[in-house]
Amino acid sequence: MSKPKVGIFGLTGCAGDQLAILNCEDRLLDLVALIDIRDFPMASSDGNQECALDIAMVEGAVVTMRDARRLRAIRQRSATLVALGTCAVWGGVAAMDRDLDRAKLLEEVYGELGKEYDSCPARALHEIVKVDHNITGCPIEKEHFLAAVASLLNGDPPLYPAYPVCTECRMRENNCLLIERGELCCGPITVAGCDARCPQLRIPCVGCRGPVTDANPASALALFEEKGFDRERIWARLRTFAPVGVAS
Amino acid sequence: MSTIVIEHLARVEGHGGITVELDGDAVASVRFDVFEGARLLEPLVRGKRFDEVAPILSRICSICSVAHSLTSLKATENAFGIRVSPQTDLLRELMFRGESIESHALHLFLLALPDYLNYPSALALAADKPAPVLLGLRLKRLGNRIQETIGGRAIHPVNAVVGGFGKAPPVEELIALRSSLMQAVPDGDSVIDLVASLPATDFCHSDTLYAALRSPNLDTYYAGDEVMVVSNGNRAIVNAADYRSLTAEKAVPHSTAKHSSFRGRPFMVGSLARLTVNPRRPMGKLAVAMKRLKLLLPADNPMDNNKAQALELVNDVERALEIIEQLLRDGIKDERPVPVLPRAGTGAAITEAPRGLLIHSYTYDDEGRVTAADVVTPTALNAASMELHFRRAVEQCADRDEAAISRRLQMIARAYDPCISCAVHLVRKR
Incomplete structure (x- = not known):
């Protein structure tokens, strides 16, 4: 061939x-x-x-x-x-x-x-x-x-994770920056694939990989709101790297 | 009137070209065209919080992402009056060395070398002569390993934040890095052997003004806040806060990179400028290497920037090794970043990206939100000097042979190691 x-x-x-x-x-x-x-x-x-x-x-x-x-x-x-x-x-x-x-x-x-x-x-x-x-x-x-x-x-479509960064972060047994430290970490709404590189270093996720499509956004948003972050602030973070995926 | 056009300059980062207009034998005009789209990151970063700025502005350029990120942090820390720990300073210098090793290896071996040996690419060269390409790839990998170990990622580092680092690298990783660096020391000798063996590039001579960071210590990339401008024995010093007097930028129609001059004259930044400005002359092994490369300072040939990069490559490997030894000797501590108390004010920072002077300057409001941002990049600073050297090369090509001119201009452009994504930067109108 x-x-x-x-x-x-x-x-x-x-x-x-x-x-x-x-x-x-x-x-x-x-x-x-x-x-x-x-x-x-x-x-x-x-x-x-x-x-x-x-x-x-x-x-x-x-x-x-x-x-x-x-x-x-x-x-x-x-x-x-x-x-x-x-x-x-x-x-x-x-x-x-x-x-x-x-x-x-x-x-x-x-x-x-x-x-x-x-x-x-x-x-x-x-x-x-x-x-x-x-x-x-x-x-x-x-x-x-x-x-x-x-x-x-091989004639196959490339496949990538459809789950959020949080999944990888938990596998690495990190302390949760959002729940335990109240930091604005975009892990719950950002697509995985980076092996939770930033939270592993105690740095909150900035959402640079774009939104996760398979997540349950309602429960993620409820979590953010519980921690005192309003919806607009979360969206603004996501729009920094993924403006096309996140409506303003 | 005849025109020589290099439509798309290949083997450089970004989108640029060269246009030369000849009126008979006279050079009517020379242009370094930049087609790179303006991303307008400086006005777009307004309103963002201080901790969002470095991750956004590192995206100005991948090859210089450590320099952009750390210069951004330094500017923000200057604005807030934050002093970072000695360990943070050492780790940041190490990141700069790693970036410079990666960038110089990429440029010398993958982008510039094929010209000297008449190949279209390093991959084509590797099919016939793998050794020099493998040497370059080994060094490039080493530079990336340093950036990954300290910065968390080879491109767009994540671990360096305002006030310090998310996490200090574990001792085992520093020890592993030390042994890779020790193994790379002989590669440094091979770099000098290779560059000394390349055909002479003797087609552009010009009086040149050089500008580089004036470092108070060994850290020629990151420490210090003054620029020294050097020409034939004359020296001038510009402080970070007055950087605008150095750049005096103007917008030109053929390029989204603004052009800079110092007291009306174009100047060159980068490896050759750093060697020229730095008062510490190379000693020992480096002095021998410099002799073997037939490099005399101040140089009148912009192609010598490639030789200067080779020298820096050797020096960066050795300096990175020294820094790791020191970190291991002192014992690496799990420090948290210095707490940040935002306050209204302006902070400017000057550093050396692999390809030359880089300046970030921000103004913050009292909540730590950006109200104005300004970034001056090495390729933008170099644009006017590149055009001057293109002109000299055409003038010095006796028969005005089009193919020879085209080849020489491309080689000069590559010797400047331009980063055209970087060059497109925007400045607030005053």
Whole structure:
């Protein structure tokens, strides 16, 4: 079987998900034995910008018309499109408080010139094109990327936890920051996959992986309210990283 | 009028290009174009509480996320008058060293090296010559391990907070890290061997102004609050609180990165600037390495930034080892962060990201909410200097051969190790 043709792209973001791929130091050379990376501008200067791709992986949010054009072009040449990271899946910090008028902020910052910069309302990938798979995380866990490649090579959809960070946190037998210390920890409403990295270090979860879809939000909210955090404050926290998933 | 366009600069972080306009043999204009979308994080962070700021602003850039995160914490701590513990200072310096090792290894081996050896990528290079790529990946992994052990994650660290750390790293992990660092010392020699063996890059000479953090101690990345600007024997010092006089930024139409100059002249920041500004000249092994690399300071060739990164890579590994020895000697304590009492006021902090000076400045209200935020990044500071050096390289290319110019400009751009996501930063209108 010939190796699948893969493209790895970044729209507007911090390049952290592409860097997470390059951080698979021990596996990179094995990886190129299994997949044919045809276009990866961050790592290679001979990318083929036209060829059809079996898999495109795209990180970042859409915040310019140029991003939107590039994303549509990538979609058109790719059989499977994977959104990589919280910005691509949920809008991320670029889309934070996205009801604020970007044009106005640009003008405030750059003066008159701000009117000339390419800008559009910040969006997640699925708001522009069809997305086949999502790998969330800010940044993604590199193990999730490797597992996704393995699944896709086998023709399987990549699967990720659908339970909240709390589940992983309890498995690690941490003291609960929310219940025992009254800290605003977003663990009950944030999707797992990080092995409760922050609460393990006594740091409250900031919700960087986006909302959990399988949770019982009513019981989580009741817990927050019991601890004295009002609904608006919780939503505001979640909207920092996942503005597209959490209505204002 | 003819035009040379590099549409999308590859093997750099972010989205940028280069445009050169020639009028006959004369260089009419040179531009470093930045297409990166503006995320407007500085105005968006207004109204957020002090503990939300570093996790949001570290997202400016993944490769420099330790620098952004720790500079943010330093600025907030300055605003609130918080003094962190000596252990916190050491752990933070260690994170900076880890980030710099990772970033320099990534840049030198995966992004810059393929140019010198005529390959499109490190992966293509590895198919023919695996040794240098494996050397780079080993060092890159080591830098990431330091960041993971101390910061909790290689990208966007979570463990460093206002006032200190969530949890100090366990002794066993520091001991394991120490043995990895000891094993990496010989790799440092291989880095110098490799970089000394690369073909000379002698196509851009220019008088250059350098600016870097003036550190009062060995910690050249994190300690101190003054910038020194150096040109041919002249020195000027700028205090953190007056950083605006250093940057004098202006918006330009072809880029969402604002351009900076000092007294009307572009200046260069990064490894080469740090070596030039730091009054402690390399000694012993480093002095020998510098000689082998044929690096003379102050340099007049921006390509020498690659050699400076190689020297720093060796030094960072050794310094990281010293810090761990000290932490183990002193005994690592399970400290809690210093309690935070927010107060109204402004705090600015200057540090050195792997690619140069980084400044964060915030104003807080008395509840500890941001009312104004300003971030000045190394790639934005470098943008005007890059354009100057592009111009010199075109002028110094005698036959104006388009392919040669294009190749040289890309190599110069990469030598600056630009982080274009970082460069797009926004400044409050005053």
